[in-house]
Amino acid sequence: MGSAPQSKHSFEYVPGFFAQGGPESDGQMDDYMKHNFGLLERKYETDGSGDEGLTQWQRYAKYVRELNGASEAGTTYKVFxxxxxxxxxxxxxxxxxxTKAWDDHWSKLDGDGELYWVDAHLTSTGREQALANHDFLKRQFSEQKMPLPENYYSSPLYRCLQTAQLTYANISLPSEKPFSPLIMEMAREVMGEHTCDRRSSRSVIHDAFPDFPIEMGFSEEDELWQADHRETHAEHDLxxxxxxxDVFEADGEAFVSLTSHSGSIASLLRVSGHREFRVPTGGMMPVFVKATKRTN
Known part of the structure; x- marks a missing residue:
């Protein structure tokens, strides 16, 4: 299993803004769709006399953008x-x-004669979950004035690409910020042993999602997945x-979308110091991250 080089940044979760990061969430939320995506009701240092009519999300977005504008060189904040x-x-x-029989035996096969799960696709339930998020986000953007994602990223695994497409397609977006998720190899699920996590070829991905750009250096075949080694937390976190x-270096925007996996989300939370949080299939959560560029 290849290893990634030393990170160029240190990453920190910024607490105090979302319920998902606090003890009241107990590591999960019953229904984020009923709780404004978890954004806490609070005041901000950037609140002004003309902000009384703004929504909580508009005031938070103002805070984040001004925080970025006032930060020292090498320090950046993003909301994922x-x-x-x-x-x-x-x-x-x-x-x-x-789970035990799955991990020990079935996950290492391509299917069981009834189900096929190599680079697993969404079920009808999975598609319905993505469409429910589509409806939720559409309401959030229009009613709560939650900032639209300014850039989009996705795992290359088929189920994530399907989910991203169903979630964001047909939402009215600015022409200069279209839904065009960049497919990134490092956003994929824990790699190795489980065939559901072996990705399709670059050609298959491009043919199925021709409007989704693919990052530079993306190999034709999956060169990372190994049948005899399951990635450790330390390897995944690297x-x-x-x-x-890559995202913080190339993307100057404050609000971005990332469609990924349970293991990948868990790794993001570990790397940023966020509390453990269980995201169910089709679930979403916001993560407010501070990146500081290393000087050595």
Whole structure:
């Protein structure tokens, strides 16, 4: 398994803004769709006399943008709208056989004659979950004035690409900020052993999602997945830091979308120091991250 180089930044979760990061969440939220995506009701240092009519999200967005504008060189803040893919056929198979039998045997096969889970696709339930997020975000953007993502990123695994497409397609977006998710290798799920996490070829991905740009250096075949080694947390966290390095280096925007996996989201939370948080299939959560460029 290849390793990523030393991270160019240190990353910190910024607490005090979202319920998902606080003890009141107990590591999960019953329904983020009913709680303004978890944004806490609070005052900000940037609140002014003309802000009384603004929504909580508008005031928070003003705070984040002014925070970035006032930060020292090398320090940047981003709010990630993190989405986990909807239910895939591998999730159905794990429920069918139980986690132990899945991990020990079935996950290492291509399917069972009824279900097929190599680079697993969404089930009908998974598609419905993504469409529910579409409706939720559409309301958030129009009613709560939640900032639209200014850039989009996705794992290359099929279920994430499907989820991203169903979540954001047909939402009215500015012409200069279209839905065009960059496919990034480092955003993928824990790699190795489980065939559901072996990605399709670059050609298959491009043919299925021709409007999604693919990052430079993306190999034709999956060169990272190994049948005899399951990625450790330490290995995964190294490439999550590489992913964050790339996003913070190349993207000057404050609000971005990332469609990924349970293991990848867990790694993002570990790397940034966020509390553990369980995101179900089709679930979403916001993560407010501060990046500081290393000087050595």
């Amino acid at each position: 709208y993190v989405g986990r893919h909807g239910e895939g056929y591998h999730n159905v198979a794990e429920s069918k056989y139980g 490439r999550t830091r590489k992913l964050l390095d």
